[in-house]
Amino acid sequence: MKIDERHLIQLAAVVQAGGVTEGAALVGLSQPAVSRTLSMLEKRLGEPLFLKGRRPLQPTPLGRALADHGQVMLAASRKASDIVANFSQGRSGVVRVGGTPFFMDALISGMIADFQNAYPDVRVDQSYGYLSDLRAAINADRIDLAVCPIDILEEGSGMEFREILPGRNVVACRATHPLLLRRKLRTSDLLDYPWIAPPPGSPLLEDLRSLLLSLGATEIKIRYSGGSLTSAINYMKETDALTVLPHSVVFAFRKDKSITALPVAIPHPERALGLLRRADTPRAPAVDAFAKHIRQSFDNLKHLIKRHEQAVVWGA
Structure with a gap:
Protein backbone atom coordinates (compact mmCIF):
# COMPACT_ATOMS: atom_id res chain seq x y z
CA MET A 1 0.00 0.00 0.00
CA LYS A 2 1.41 3.36 -1.04
CA ILE A 3 0.77 6.23 1.34
CA ASP A 4 1.01 9.84 0.23
CA GLU A 5 4.00 11.47 1.94
CA ARG A 6 2.01 14.67 2.44
CA HIS A 7 -0.53 12.75 4.53
CA LEU A 8 2.23 11.42 6.77
CA ILE A 9 3.57 14.95 7.23
CA GLN A 10 0.11 16.17 8.28
CA LEU A 11 -0.24 13.27 10.69
CA ALA A 12 3.16 14.05 12.21
CA ALA A 13 2.19 17.71 12.66
CA VAL A 14 -1.02 16.76 14.50
CA VAL A 15 0.83 14.32 16.77
CA GLN A 16 3.51 16.90 17.47
CA ALA A 17 1.01 19.68 18.23
CA GLY A 18 -1.50 17.52 20.09
CA GLY A 19 -4.50 18.78 18.12
CA VAL A 20 -5.80 19.04 14.57
CA THR A 21 -6.13 22.82 14.57
CA GLU A 22 -2.63 23.30 15.95
CA GLY A 23 -1.17 20.69 13.59
CA ALA A 24 -2.82 22.30 10.59
CA ALA A 25 -1.21 25.61 11.53
CA LEU A 26 2.22 23.95 11.62
CA VAL A 27 1.95 22.87 7.98
CA GLY A 28 0.05 25.91 6.73
CA LEU A 29 -3.27 24.14 6.06
CA SER A 30 -6.82 24.58 7.29
CA GLN A 31 -8.25 22.47 10.10
CA PRO A 32 -10.98 20.94 7.87
CA ALA A 33 -8.42 19.93 5.24
CA VAL A 34 -6.26 18.11 7.78
CA SER A 35 -9.30 16.47 9.40
CA ARG A 36 -10.35 15.11 5.99
CA THR A 37 -6.83 13.77 5.40
CA LEU A 38 -6.77 11.91 8.73
CA SER A 39 -10.27 10.51 8.22
CA MET A 40 -9.40 9.32 4.71
CA LEU A 41 -6.15 7.76 5.93
CA GLU A 42 -7.92 5.85 8.73
CA LYS A 43 -10.51 4.50 6.29
CA ARG A 44 -7.80 3.38 3.90
CA LEU A 45 -5.78 1.69 6.64
CA GLY A 46 -8.78 0.21 8.37
CA GLU A 47 -7.24 1.17 11.69
CA PRO A 48 -7.62 4.19 14.00
CA LEU A 49 -4.73 6.61 14.21
CA PHE A 50 -5.71 8.20 17.54
CA LEU A 51 -7.13 6.92 20.80
CA LYS A 52 -10.75 7.98 21.21
CA GLY A 53 -11.66 10.53 23.83
CA ARG A 54 -8.10 11.64 24.67
CA ARG A 55 -7.18 15.31 24.82
CA PRO A 56 -4.64 16.29 23.73
CA LEU A 57 -4.80 13.76 20.94
CA GLN A 58 -2.77 10.62 21.57
CA PRO A 59 -1.77 8.38 18.67
CA THR A 60 -2.31 4.65 18.55
CA PRO A 61 0.80 2.49 18.11
CA LEU A 62 0.19 2.51 14.35
CA GLY A 63 -0.45 6.24 14.38
CA ARG A 64 2.79 6.81 16.30
CA ALA A 65 4.82 4.63 13.90
CA LEU A 66 3.48 6.44 10.84
CA ALA A 67 3.88 9.84 12.52
CA ASP A 68 7.53 9.05 13.19
CA HIS A 69 8.10 8.60 9.46
CA GLY A 70 6.14 11.75 8.77
CA GLN A 71 8.23 13.64 11.33
CA VAL A 72 11.38 12.80 9.37
CA MET A 73 9.75 14.18 6.22
CA LEU A 74 8.45 17.23 8.08
CA ALA A 75 11.94 17.99 9.41
CA ALA A 76 13.42 17.53 5.93
CA SER A 77 10.77 19.82 4.45
CA ARG A 78 11.52 22.51 7.03
CA LYS A 79 15.24 22.16 6.43
CA ALA A 80 14.69 22.51 2.70
CA SER A 81 12.59 25.62 3.32
CA ASP A 82 15.35 27.05 5.52
CA ILE A 83 17.94 26.30 2.82
CA VAL A 84 15.85 28.13 0.21
CA ALA A 85 15.27 31.08 2.56
CA ASN A 86 18.96 31.29 3.51
CA PHE A 87 20.06 31.07 -0.10
CA SER A 88 17.64 33.78 -1.24
CA GLN A 89 18.86 36.02 1.61
CA GLY A 90 22.51 35.39 0.77
CA ARG A 91 23.11 33.49 4.00
CA SER A 92 24.21 30.27 2.31
CA GLY A 93 25.96 29.31 -0.89
CA VAL A 94 29.42 29.66 -2.37
CA VAL A 95 31.38 32.79 -3.26
CA ARG A 96 34.28 32.34 -5.70
CA VAL A 97 36.53 35.38 -5.46
CA GLY A 98 39.86 36.06 -7.11
CA GLY A 99 42.23 38.94 -6.59
CA THR A 100 45.69 40.37 -6.84
CA PRO A 101 47.95 38.72 -4.25
CA PHE A 102 49.13 41.71 -2.21
CA PHE A 103 45.63 43.14 -1.74
CA MET A 104 44.11 39.73 -1.00
CA ASP A 105 46.72 38.90 1.63
CA ALA A 106 46.92 42.31 3.28
CA LEU A 107 43.28 43.39 3.29
CA ILE A 108 40.72 41.09 1.73
CA SER A 109 41.51 37.90 3.68
CA GLY A 110 40.62 39.63 6.95
CA MET A 111 37.40 40.95 5.41
CA ILE A 112 36.50 37.42 4.29
CA ALA A 113 36.88 36.27 7.90
CA ASP A 114 34.62 39.09 9.12
CA PHE A 115 32.06 38.20 6.44
CA GLN A 116 31.97 34.55 7.46
CA ASN A 117 31.55 35.47 11.12
CA ALA A 118 28.23 36.98 10.06
CA TYR A 119 27.49 34.43 7.30
CA PRO A 120 28.92 31.13 8.62
CA ASP A 121 27.08 29.00 6.06
CA VAL A 122 28.64 30.72 3.06
CA ARG A 123 31.78 29.05 1.73
CA VAL A 124 34.39 31.33 0.16
CA ASP A 125 36.79 29.91 -2.46
CA GLN A 126 39.69 32.33 -2.99
CA SER A 127 42.20 32.37 -5.83
CA TYR A 128 44.99 34.69 -6.99
CA GLY A 129 45.61 36.42 -10.29
CA TYR A 130 46.25 39.67 -12.08
CA LEU A 131 43.80 41.54 -14.28
CA SER A 132 44.04 39.52 -17.50
CA ASP A 133 43.84 36.21 -15.64
CA LEU A 134 41.01 37.39 -13.42
CA ARG A 135 39.00 38.68 -16.37
CA ALA A 136 39.45 35.35 -18.17
CA ALA A 137 38.36 33.47 -15.04
CA ILE A 138 35.21 35.58 -14.75
CA ASN A 139 34.34 35.01 -18.41
CA ALA A 140 34.94 31.26 -18.01
CA ASP A 141 32.71 31.20 -14.89
CA ARG A 142 35.56 30.00 -12.68
CA ILE A 143 35.09 32.91 -10.29
CA ASP A 144 32.14 35.16 -9.51
CA LEU A 145 34.02 38.39 -8.95
CA ALA A 146 37.51 39.81 -8.62
CA VAL A 147 39.11 42.34 -6.30
CA CYS A 148 41.81 44.10 -8.31
CA PRO A 149 43.24 47.47 -9.34
CA ILE A 150 42.23 48.84 -12.74
CA ASP A 151 43.19 52.03 -14.55
CA ILE A 152 40.89 51.78 -17.58
CA LEU A 153 38.01 49.38 -18.23
CA GLU A 154 37.54 48.87 -21.95
CA GLU A 155 34.16 49.89 -23.30
CA GLY A 156 32.14 46.91 -24.46
CA SER A 157 34.06 44.48 -22.27
CA GLY A 158 30.86 43.17 -20.71
CA MET A 159 32.39 43.84 -17.29
CA GLU A 160 31.22 45.99 -14.42
CA PHE A 161 33.80 47.66 -12.20
CA ARG A 162 32.92 49.36 -8.93
CA GLU A 163 35.65 51.36 -7.23
CA ILE A 164 36.17 50.70 -3.52
CA LEU A 165 39.44 52.58 -2.91
CA PRO A 166 41.40 55.19 -4.88
CA GLY A 167 44.84 53.99 -5.87
CA ARG A 168 48.00 55.46 -4.38
CA LEU A 262 58.93 57.19 3.02
CA PRO A 263 57.68 60.80 3.01
CA VAL A 264 58.11 61.30 -0.75
CA ALA A 265 55.54 61.73 -3.46
CA ILE A 266 56.08 59.38 -6.37
CA PRO A 267 54.47 59.22 -9.82
CA HIS A 268 52.15 56.36 -10.51
CA PRO A 269 49.27 55.63 -12.90
CA GLU A 270 45.74 56.62 -12.04
CA ARG A 271 44.43 53.33 -10.78
CA ALA A 272 41.67 52.30 -8.39
CA LEU A 273 41.00 49.15 -6.44
CA GLY A 274 37.55 47.76 -7.03
CA LEU A 275 35.20 44.86 -7.62
CA LEU A 276 35.10 43.42 -11.13
CA ARG A 277 32.40 41.09 -12.41
CA ARG A 278 30.27 40.45 -15.46
CA ALA A 279 27.46 42.91 -16.00
CA ASP A 280 25.07 40.55 -17.77
CA THR A 281 24.94 37.40 -15.64
CA PRO A 282 22.53 36.48 -12.82
CA ARG A 283 24.07 37.08 -9.40
CA ALA A 284 23.80 34.64 -6.54
CA PRO A 285 22.51 36.34 -3.37
CA ALA A 286 25.60 35.21 -1.40
CA VAL A 287 27.87 36.89 -3.96
CA ASP A 288 25.89 40.12 -3.68
CA ALA A 289 26.07 39.93 0.13
CA PHE A 290 29.83 39.39 -0.04
CA ALA A 291 30.35 42.28 -2.47
CA LYS A 292 28.28 44.55 -0.22
CA HIS A 293 30.40 43.51 2.78
CA ILE A 294 33.65 44.33 0.96
CA ARG A 295 32.31 47.74 -0.13
CA GLN A 296 31.16 48.59 3.39
CA SER A 297 34.46 47.43 4.88
CA PHE A 298 36.39 49.79 2.63
CA ASP A 299 33.92 52.62 3.30
CA ASN A 300 34.70 52.17 7.00
CA LEU A 301 38.45 52.16 6.31
CA LYS A 302 38.75 55.07 3.88
CA HIS A 303 39.07 57.85 6.42
CA LEU A 304 41.55 55.83 8.50
CA ILE A 305 43.67 55.12 5.42
CA LYS A 306 43.63 58.79 4.46
CA ARG A 307 44.63 59.89 7.94
CA HIS A 308 47.44 57.33 8.01
CA GLU A 309 48.65 58.54 4.61
CA GLN A 310 48.83 62.11 5.85
CA ALA A 311 50.71 61.02 8.98
CA VAL A 312 53.36 58.78 7.44
CA VAL A 313 53.85 60.45 4.07
CA TRP A 314 53.06 64.13 4.49
CA GLY A 315 53.35 64.47 8.25
CA ALA A 316 56.85 62.95 8.53
Whole structure:
Protein backbone atom coordinates (compact mmCIF):
# COMPACT_ATOMS: atom_id res chain seq x y z
CA MET A 1 0.00 0.00 0.00
CA LYS A 2 1.41 3.36 -1.04
CA ILE A 3 0.77 6.23 1.34
CA ASP A 4 1.01 9.84 0.23
CA GLU A 5 4.00 11.47 1.94
CA ARG A 6 2.01 14.67 2.44
CA HIS A 7 -0.53 12.75 4.53
CA LEU A 8 2.23 11.42 6.77
CA ILE A 9 3.57 14.95 7.23
CA GLN A 10 0.11 16.17 8.28
CA LEU A 11 -0.24 13.27 10.69
CA ALA A 12 3.16 14.05 12.21
CA ALA A 13 2.19 17.71 12.66
CA VAL A 14 -1.02 16.76 14.50
CA VAL A 15 0.83 14.32 16.77
CA GLN A 16 3.51 16.90 17.47
CA ALA A 17 1.01 19.68 18.23
CA GLY A 18 -1.50 17.52 20.09
CA GLY A 19 -4.50 18.78 18.12
CA VAL A 20 -5.80 19.04 14.57
CA THR A 21 -6.13 22.82 14.57
CA GLU A 22 -2.63 23.30 15.95
CA GLY A 23 -1.17 20.69 13.59
CA ALA A 24 -2.82 22.30 10.59
CA ALA A 25 -1.21 25.61 11.53
CA LEU A 26 2.22 23.95 11.62
CA VAL A 27 1.95 22.87 7.98
CA GLY A 28 0.05 25.91 6.73
CA LEU A 29 -3.27 24.14 6.06
CA SER A 30 -6.82 24.58 7.29
CA GLN A 31 -8.25 22.47 10.10
CA PRO A 32 -10.98 20.94 7.87
CA ALA A 33 -8.42 19.93 5.24
CA VAL A 34 -6.26 18.11 7.78
CA SER A 35 -9.30 16.47 9.40
CA ARG A 36 -10.35 15.11 5.99
CA THR A 37 -6.83 13.77 5.40
CA LEU A 38 -6.77 11.91 8.73
CA SER A 39 -10.27 10.51 8.22
CA MET A 40 -9.40 9.32 4.71
CA LEU A 41 -6.15 7.76 5.93
CA GLU A 42 -7.92 5.85 8.73
CA LYS A 43 -10.51 4.50 6.29
CA ARG A 44 -7.80 3.38 3.90
CA LEU A 45 -5.78 1.69 6.64
CA GLY A 46 -8.78 0.21 8.37
CA GLU A 47 -7.24 1.17 11.69
CA PRO A 48 -7.62 4.19 14.00
CA LEU A 49 -4.73 6.61 14.21
CA PHE A 50 -5.71 8.20 17.54
CA LEU A 51 -7.13 6.92 20.80
CA LYS A 52 -10.75 7.98 21.21
CA GLY A 53 -11.66 10.53 23.83
CA ARG A 54 -8.10 11.64 24.67
CA ARG A 55 -7.18 15.31 24.82
CA PRO A 56 -4.64 16.29 23.73
CA LEU A 57 -4.80 13.76 20.94
CA GLN A 58 -2.77 10.62 21.57
CA PRO A 59 -1.77 8.38 18.67
CA THR A 60 -2.31 4.65 18.55
CA PRO A 61 0.80 2.49 18.11
CA LEU A 62 0.19 2.51 14.35
CA GLY A 63 -0.45 6.24 14.38
CA ARG A 64 2.79 6.81 16.30
CA ALA A 65 4.82 4.63 13.90
CA LEU A 66 3.48 6.44 10.84
CA ALA A 67 3.88 9.84 12.52
CA ASP A 68 7.53 9.05 13.19
CA HIS A 69 8.10 8.60 9.46
CA GLY A 70 6.14 11.75 8.77
CA GLN A 71 8.23 13.64 11.33
CA VAL A 72 11.38 12.80 9.37
CA MET A 73 9.75 14.18 6.22
CA LEU A 74 8.45 17.23 8.08
CA ALA A 75 11.94 17.99 9.41
CA ALA A 76 13.42 17.53 5.93
CA SER A 77 10.77 19.82 4.45
CA ARG A 78 11.52 22.51 7.03
CA LYS A 79 15.24 22.16 6.43
CA ALA A 80 14.69 22.51 2.70
CA SER A 81 12.59 25.62 3.32
CA ASP A 82 15.35 27.05 5.52
CA ILE A 83 17.94 26.30 2.82
CA VAL A 84 15.85 28.13 0.21
CA ALA A 85 15.27 31.08 2.56
CA ASN A 86 18.96 31.29 3.51
CA PHE A 87 20.06 31.07 -0.10
CA SER A 88 17.64 33.78 -1.24
CA GLN A 89 18.86 36.02 1.61
CA GLY A 90 22.51 35.39 0.77
CA ARG A 91 23.11 33.49 4.00
CA SER A 92 24.21 30.27 2.31
CA GLY A 93 25.96 29.31 -0.89
CA VAL A 94 29.42 29.66 -2.37
CA VAL A 95 31.38 32.79 -3.26
CA ARG A 96 34.28 32.34 -5.70
CA VAL A 97 36.53 35.38 -5.46
CA GLY A 98 39.86 36.06 -7.11
CA GLY A 99 42.23 38.94 -6.59
CA THR A 100 45.69 40.37 -6.84
CA PRO A 101 47.95 38.72 -4.25
CA PHE A 102 49.13 41.71 -2.21
CA PHE A 103 45.63 43.14 -1.74
CA MET A 104 44.11 39.73 -1.00
CA ASP A 105 46.72 38.90 1.63
CA ALA A 106 46.92 42.31 3.28
CA LEU A 107 43.28 43.39 3.29
CA ILE A 108 40.72 41.09 1.73
CA SER A 109 41.51 37.90 3.68
CA GLY A 110 40.62 39.63 6.95
CA MET A 111 37.40 40.95 5.41
CA ILE A 112 36.50 37.42 4.29
CA ALA A 113 36.88 36.27 7.90
CA ASP A 114 34.62 39.09 9.12
CA PHE A 115 32.06 38.20 6.44
CA GLN A 116 31.97 34.55 7.46
CA ASN A 117 31.55 35.47 11.12
CA ALA A 118 28.23 36.98 10.06
CA TYR A 119 27.49 34.43 7.30
CA PRO A 120 28.92 31.13 8.62
CA ASP A 121 27.08 29.00 6.06
CA VAL A 122 28.64 30.72 3.06
CA ARG A 123 31.78 29.05 1.73
CA VAL A 124 34.39 31.33 0.16
CA ASP A 125 36.79 29.91 -2.46
CA GLN A 126 39.69 32.33 -2.99
CA SER A 127 42.20 32.37 -5.83
CA TYR A 128 44.99 34.69 -6.99
CA GLY A 129 45.61 36.42 -10.29
CA TYR A 130 46.25 39.67 -12.08
CA LEU A 131 43.80 41.54 -14.28
CA SER A 132 44.04 39.52 -17.50
CA ASP A 133 43.84 36.21 -15.64
CA LEU A 134 41.01 37.39 -13.42
CA ARG A 135 39.00 38.68 -16.37
CA ALA A 136 39.45 35.35 -18.17
CA ALA A 137 38.36 33.47 -15.04
CA ILE A 138 35.21 35.58 -14.75
CA ASN A 139 34.34 35.01 -18.41
CA ALA A 140 34.94 31.26 -18.01
CA ASP A 141 32.71 31.20 -14.89
CA ARG A 142 35.56 30.00 -12.68
CA ILE A 143 35.09 32.91 -10.29
CA ASP A 144 32.14 35.16 -9.51
CA LEU A 145 34.02 38.39 -8.95
CA ALA A 146 37.51 39.81 -8.62
CA VAL A 147 39.11 42.34 -6.30
CA CYS A 148 41.81 44.10 -8.31
CA PRO A 149 43.24 47.47 -9.34
CA ILE A 150 42.23 48.84 -12.74
CA ASP A 151 43.19 52.03 -14.55
CA ILE A 152 40.89 51.78 -17.58
CA LEU A 153 38.01 49.38 -18.23
CA GLU A 154 37.54 48.87 -21.95
CA GLU A 155 34.16 49.89 -23.30
CA GLY A 156 32.14 46.91 -24.46
CA SER A 157 34.06 44.48 -22.27
CA GLY A 158 30.86 43.17 -20.71
CA MET A 159 32.39 43.84 -17.29
CA GLU A 160 31.22 45.99 -14.42
CA PHE A 161 33.80 47.66 -12.20
CA ARG A 162 32.92 49.36 -8.93
CA GLU A 163 35.65 51.36 -7.23
CA ILE A 164 36.17 50.70 -3.52
CA LEU A 165 39.44 52.58 -2.91
CA PRO A 166 41.40 55.19 -4.88
CA GLY A 167 44.84 53.99 -5.87
CA ARG A 168 48.00 55.46 -4.38
CA ASN A 169 51.48 53.98 -4.33
CA VAL A 170 54.22 54.71 -1.82
CA VAL A 171 57.84 53.74 -1.35
CA ALA A 172 57.87 51.27 1.52
CA CYS A 173 60.77 50.48 3.83
CA ARG A 174 61.50 49.10 7.27
CA ALA A 175 60.55 51.33 10.19
CA THR A 176 64.21 51.97 11.10
CA HIS A 177 65.43 52.75 7.60
CA PRO A 178 68.29 55.32 7.42
CA LEU A 179 66.34 57.48 4.96
CA LEU A 180 63.76 58.22 7.65
CA LEU A 181 66.45 60.10 9.58
CA ARG A 182 67.08 62.56 6.74
CA ARG A 183 65.84 66.03 7.57
CA LYS A 184 65.16 66.71 3.90
CA LEU A 185 64.67 63.64 1.80
CA ARG A 186 65.24 63.93 -1.94
CA THR A 187 63.81 61.48 -4.42
CA SER A 188 67.31 60.98 -5.84
CA ASP A 189 68.33 59.53 -2.46
CA LEU A 190 66.19 56.51 -3.28
CA LEU A 191 68.72 55.40 -5.87
CA ASP A 192 71.33 54.78 -3.18
CA TYR A 193 69.50 51.67 -2.01
CA PRO A 194 68.56 48.31 -3.53
CA TRP A 195 64.98 47.37 -4.39
CA ILE A 196 62.55 44.52 -3.93
CA ALA A 197 60.68 43.77 -7.14
CA PRO A 198 56.99 42.81 -6.99
CA PRO A 199 56.02 39.47 -8.58
CA PRO A 200 55.99 39.18 -12.40
CA GLY A 201 52.65 40.26 -13.83
CA SER A 202 51.94 42.65 -11.00
CA PRO A 203 51.12 46.21 -12.07
CA LEU A 204 53.41 47.28 -9.23
CA LEU A 205 56.37 45.96 -11.21
CA GLU A 206 55.68 48.39 -14.03
CA ASP A 207 55.12 51.14 -11.46
CA LEU A 208 58.54 50.39 -9.95
CA ARG A 209 60.24 50.55 -13.31
CA SER A 210 58.50 53.82 -14.17
CA LEU A 211 59.51 55.31 -10.84
CA LEU A 212 63.17 54.42 -11.16
CA LEU A 213 63.32 55.64 -14.76
CA SER A 214 61.72 58.93 -13.69
CA LEU A 215 64.49 59.29 -11.10
CA GLY A 216 67.10 58.94 -13.81
CA ALA A 217 68.24 55.44 -12.94
CA THR A 218 70.26 53.82 -15.71
CA GLU A 219 70.43 50.53 -13.89
CA ILE A 220 67.82 49.11 -11.54
CA LYS A 221 69.35 47.51 -8.47
CA ILE A 222 66.97 44.65 -7.79
CA ARG A 223 68.12 42.75 -4.73
CA TYR A 224 65.13 40.42 -4.29
CA SER A 225 62.20 39.49 -6.54
CA GLY A 226 59.30 37.13 -7.04
CA GLY A 227 58.28 36.70 -3.41
CA SER A 228 54.86 36.81 -1.83
CA LEU A 229 53.73 39.79 0.22
CA THR A 230 54.73 38.07 3.45
CA SER A 231 58.18 37.13 2.18
CA ALA A 232 58.79 40.62 0.73
CA ILE A 233 57.86 42.27 4.03
CA ASN A 234 59.94 39.84 6.08
CA TYR A 235 62.88 40.55 3.79
CA MET A 236 62.33 44.30 3.99
CA LYS A 237 62.25 44.24 7.80
CA GLU A 238 65.81 42.86 7.87
CA THR A 239 67.41 45.01 5.15
CA ASP A 240 67.60 48.55 3.81
CA ALA A 241 65.91 47.50 0.56
CA LEU A 242 62.96 49.55 -0.71
CA THR A 243 59.89 48.59 -2.68
CA VAL A 244 56.73 50.08 -4.17
CA LEU A 245 53.49 49.13 -2.46
CA PRO A 246 49.92 50.43 -2.49
CA HIS A 247 49.54 52.70 0.50
CA SER A 248 46.57 50.62 1.70
CA VAL A 249 48.87 47.58 2.02
CA VAL A 250 51.31 49.55 4.18
CA PHE A 251 48.31 50.75 6.19
CA ALA A 252 47.23 47.14 6.78
CA PHE A 253 50.56 46.47 8.55
CA ARG A 254 50.48 49.63 10.65
CA LYS A 255 49.98 47.79 13.95
CA ASP A 256 53.02 45.65 13.30
CA LYS A 257 55.15 48.84 13.25
CA SER A 258 57.84 47.10 11.22
CA ILE A 259 57.33 48.78 7.85
CA THR A 260 56.30 52.27 6.86
CA ALA A 261 56.26 54.65 3.88
CA LEU A 262 58.93 57.19 3.02
CA PRO A 263 57.68 60.80 3.01
CA VAL A 264 58.11 61.30 -0.75
CA ALA A 265 55.54 61.73 -3.46
CA ILE A 266 56.08 59.38 -6.37
CA PRO A 267 54.47 59.22 -9.82
CA HIS A 268 52.15 56.36 -10.51
CA PRO A 269 49.27 55.63 -12.90
CA GLU A 270 45.74 56.62 -12.04
CA ARG A 271 44.43 53.33 -10.78
CA ALA A 272 41.67 52.30 -8.39
CA LEU A 273 41.00 49.15 -6.44
CA GLY A 274 37.55 47.76 -7.03
CA LEU A 275 35.20 44.86 -7.62
CA LEU A 276 35.10 43.42 -11.13
CA ARG A 277 32.40 41.09 -12.41
CA ARG A 278 30.27 40.45 -15.46
CA ALA A 279 27.46 42.91 -16.00
CA ASP A 280 25.07 40.55 -17.77
CA THR A 281 24.94 37.40 -15.64
CA PRO A 282 22.53 36.48 -12.82
CA ARG A 283 24.07 37.08 -9.40
CA ALA A 284 23.80 34.64 -6.54
CA PRO A 285 22.51 36.34 -3.37
CA ALA A 286 25.60 35.21 -1.40
CA VAL A 287 27.87 36.89 -3.96
CA ASP A 288 25.89 40.12 -3.68
CA ALA A 289 26.07 39.93 0.13
CA PHE A 290 29.83 39.39 -0.04
CA ALA A 291 30.35 42.28 -2.47
CA LYS A 292 28.28 44.55 -0.22
CA HIS A 293 30.40 43.51 2.78
CA ILE A 294 33.65 44.33 0.96
CA ARG A 295 32.31 47.74 -0.13
CA GLN A 296 31.16 48.59 3.39
CA SER A 297 34.46 47.43 4.88
CA PHE A 298 36.39 49.79 2.63
CA ASP A 299 33.92 52.62 3.30
CA ASN A 300 34.70 52.17 7.00
CA LEU A 301 38.45 52.16 6.31
CA LYS A 302 38.75 55.07 3.88
CA HIS A 303 39.07 57.85 6.42
CA LEU A 304 41.55 55.83 8.50
CA ILE A 305 43.67 55.12 5.42
CA LYS A 306 43.63 58.79 4.46
CA ARG A 307 44.63 59.89 7.94
CA HIS A 308 47.44 57.33 8.01
CA GLU A 309 48.65 58.54 4.61
CA GLN A 310 48.83 62.11 5.85
CA ALA A 311 50.71 61.02 8.98
CA VAL A 312 53.36 58.78 7.44
CA VAL A 313 53.85 60.45 4.07
CA TRP A 314 53.06 64.13 4.49
CA GLY A 315 53.35 64.47 8.25
CA ALA A 316 56.85 62.95 8.53
